[in-house]
Each structure stands twice: as C-alpha cells, then as structure tokens.
Amino acid sequence: MRKIKIPVELLKSFIDPGDCWFDHDGDCQGHGFSLRVDELCPQQQAKQILAKYYEKEAKKMTKPLSEMSMTEAVEKAFELLVYAEYVDKSTEKPEYLKYSWYSKFDGTFEEFLENHELKTTHIEDYGDDEPSTFDSQTAWEHFHYGTKEGNHDGWTAKVEKSYGGEGQGDQYWMVVSVSDGTTTRYFRRDGWYASYDGGYLDGDTYEVRPAERLVTVYE
Numbered sequence: 001m002r003k004i005k006i007p008v009e010l011l012k013s014f015i016d017p018g019d020c021w022f023d024h025d026g027d028c029q030g031h032g033f034s035l036r037v038d039e040l041c042p043q044q045q046a047k048q049i050l051a052k053y054y055e056k057e058a059k060k061m062t063k064p065l066s067e068m069s070m071t072e073a074v075e076k077a078f079e080l081l082v083y084a085e086y087v088d089k090s091t092e093k094p095e096y097l098k099y100s101w102y103s104k105f106d107g108t109f110e111e112f113l114e115n116h117e118l119k120t121t122h123i124e125d126y127g128d129d130e131p132s133t134f135d136s137q138t139a140w141e142h143f144h145y146g147t148k149e150g151n152h153d154g155w156t157a158k159v160e161k162s163y164g165g166e167g168q169g170d171q172y173w174m175v176v177s178v179s180d181g182t183t184t185r186y187f188r189r190d191g192w193y194a195s196y197d198g199g200y201l202d203g204d205t206y207e208v209r210p211a212e213r214l215v216t217v218y219e
C-alpha cells in the first residue's frame with residue numbers, strides 16, 4: 001500500500017465514534033463497508049493507527065531526560081513553554097489585562113497542543129516513523145521573543161538566553177534548557193540578524209553545557 005502523511009487532526013475528523021458491527025457476510029454495517037475475509041473495516045484501521053500514535057507519544061514523554069534523544073529533549077522543552085502559554089490563555093484575565101482580541105481557551109492541553117501553530121502532528125507511514133517535531137526553525141524563532149519559562153509535572157523549561165536584535169550586530173542565537181528535576185540539558189541554535197530583515201534561527205540544533213569564564217577587568 002502506498003503511504004502519505006495525514007495530519008492527526010484530519011484523521012481524527014474522519015473517524016466515526018460508533019463501533020463496527022458485522023453482518024453474516026463479515027461486512028461492517030456500522031460503517032457501510034463490504035470487506036474481504038482478511039480485511040479490517042477502514043474505521044477500525046484508522047482507530048488502531050491513532051491508538052498506536054497516542055501510545056507512542058505517551059511513552060516518549062515519560063522517558064527520563066537523560067535517555068531522551070536531542071530531538072525528544074528539545075521537543076519536551078518547547079512543549080513545556082507552550083504549556084505556559086496554555087496556562088496563560090486558559091486563565092480568565094481581569095478586565096484591565098484583556099486585549100481586544102483576547103479570548104480564553106477552553107480545552108485540554110492536548111487540544112491546545114494539537115491546534116498550536118508550531119506543532120503539525122503527522123502520522124507518517126501509518127505511525128511507523130517519528131512524527132514531525134517541535135524542534136523546528138519556526139519554534140525556535142517563536143520563543144526568541146516569547147514565553148521564557150514553563151513548568152509542568154516536575155519538569156522545567158527555560159529560554160536561558162536569546163541573543164540578537166537591533167543594535168546587537170549580526171549575531172543571533174538562543175539557548176534553551178530543560179530539566180526533569182534530576183538532569184538538566186541545554187540546547188543551542190545559531191542564526192543571523194540583519195536590520196533590514198530581522199532575525200533567523202536557521203542553524204542546526206546542538207547540545208551545549210554552561211561554562212563560567214573568568215574575565216579580568218582593569219578599573
């Protein structure tokens with residue numbers, strides 16, 4: 001079977017919550033599909049794909065930080081920062097803090113996450129490959145000026161340093177950290193800045209360690 005990528009949200013919208021029910025020919029009357037003996041109802045197949053996807057996501061997120069790949073750790077960091085946005089957007093604001101476009105988000109974090117502009121969740125090749133991640137140029141650039149800290153379930157993510165912008169030359173970079181309470185890891189991305197064009201974080205993500213340097217000053 002040839003495979004294409006389908007966004008999770010799209011697949012979910014096609015799924016019928018009702019159960020399959022089979023007539024004496026083995027056809028699914030619940031969804032109106034005639035099936036060969038060895039064939040599953042397409043609705044059943046779609047539900048299995050989604051279940052596999054969610055299982056995989058859940059497993060990935062309960063791994064200790066020290067065992068995560070770089071991509072998983074960065075993904076977790078940005079997810080925590082998005083969680084802070086979620087908490088902020090789910091909180092009823094006092095009148096004087098509301099912008100004209102302010103609207104409170106009512107829904108679960110999973111719903112917020114799935115609809116977030118930064119996350120395009122894909123089920124690739126029927127869930128056999130890794131879904132697309134938060135470790136993207138868009139996400140790095142989003143948090144260069146955005147939320148600086150997120151906490152959830154004993155995890156903490158921080159934008160440790162976002163350097164660059166007007167009057168700071170052509171350097172443009174950012175370091176994020178993520179901690180599970182035991183381990184803390186740091187990741188960096190470099191890019192460039194031009195006053196006529198703005199800042200870009202289009203380099204590769206790499207792991208770094210904080211190091212203190214002794215500096216001599218003369219006064």
Ligand SMILES: [Zn+2]
Binds near residue numbers: 019044
């Ligand atoms: Zn069915």
